[in-house]
Amino acid sequence: MKLATWNINSLNVRLPQVIAYLQANPVDALCLQELKLSDDKFPVAALEEIGYHAVFTGQKTYNGVAILTRQPVKDVAKNIDGFEDTQQRVIAATLDTPAGELRVVSAYCPNGQSVGSDKYEYKLKWFAAFREGLQKELARYPRLAVLGDYNVAPDDRDVHDPVKWEGSVLVSEPERAAFRSLLDVGLHDAFRLFEQPPKSFSWWDYRQLGFRRNAGLRIDHILLSDTLKAVCSECVIEREIRKNEQPSDHAPVMATLEI
DNA sequence: ATGGTTGCCATGCAA
Numbered sequence: 325m326k327l328a329t330w331n332i333n334s335l336n337v338r339l340p341q342v343i344a345y346l347q348a349n350p351v352d353a354l355c356l357q358e359l360k361l362s363d364d365k366f367p368v369a370a371l372e373e374i375g376y377h378a379v380f381t382g383q384k385t386y387n388g389v390a391i392l393t394r395q396p397v398k399d400v401a402k403n404i405d406g407f408e409d410t411q412q413r414v415i416a417a418t419l420d421t422p423a424g425e426l427r428v429v430s431a432y433c434p435n436g437q438s439v440g441s442d443k444y445e446y447k448l449k450w451f452a453a454f455r456e457g458l459q460k461e462l463a464r465y466p467r468l469a470v471l472g473d474y475n476v477a478p479d480d481r482d483v484h485d486p487v488k489w490e491g492s493v494l495v496s497e498p499e500r501a502a503f504r505s506l507l508d509v510g511l512h513d514a515f516r517l518f519e520q521p522p523k524s525f526s527w528w529d530y531r532q533l534g535f536r537r538n539a540g541l542r543i544d545h546i547l548l549s550d551t552l553k554a555v556c557s558e559c560v561i562e563r564e565i566r567k568n569e570q571p572s573d574h575a576p577v578m579a580t581l582e583i
Numbered sequence: 584a585t586g587g588t589t590g591c592c593a594t595g596c597a598a
């Protein structure tokens with residue numbers, strides 16, 4: 325079973341690339357972030373044509389998340405239970421597998437803009453609420469996978485120039501602590517379960533030839549519960565996708581589960 | 584030190 329996550333920065337613009345990706349990599353579930361469209365504009369039919377179901381929660385211009393699956397899903401939940409928010413950042417759904425129910429979450433964590441800003445404060449509050457939400461998910465679903473754009477580079481290994489980035493948004497210690505607090509509920513960073521190439525990143529700024537210089541950050545992650553960690557055989561960043569014409573600024577991250 | 588790019592949508596804002 326293969327799960328992937330990709331911040332596509334507008335589904336309107338990137339739909340052909342999403343379709344091409346799925347045809348080349350027919351993953352069982354693809355989590356998308358930054359749809360940037362309202363639900364009435366979601367391309368249900370185009371995805372159906374290539375054999376994918378979709379659950380989604382979108383809004384005009386900003387945010388928006390989806391889960392695309394080869395099989396129908398159940399128990400769809402939108403947003404974080406008990407956290408009032410107009411921003412559409414979380415969707416969860418359950419897949420039936422031979423091993424039992426698999427819970428998949430697609431998350432677009434806040435960017436935070438700059439340390440100390442209102443958006444940064446919102447980001448930290450959001451993470452605290454997300455942690456509570458994930459704790460509840462884990463209590464109900466031992467097979468839990470949380471995929472998305474976390475907008476946090478957990479470690480200096482995940483930063484192309486740690487000195488330059490020190491203390492900045494996406495890297496600051498309070499954000500890293502917020503990310504670790506998600507792991508504390510019983511989740512594992514799938515990418516770090518395996519030996520990885522040095523300077524592995526998942527996002528490169530459009531500006532300053534970020535991708536060409538590999539001036540990136542690893543901020544897109546797949547978190548797995550203990551039960552799924554035990555059956556995870558691979559986790560890779562699909563860097564080649566960032567070379568597409570008119571690319572998203574993020575590359576997909578994909579994990580294989582032996583279930 | 585500042586601005587670079589992209590996507591939204593028509594202007595600055597968010598990332």
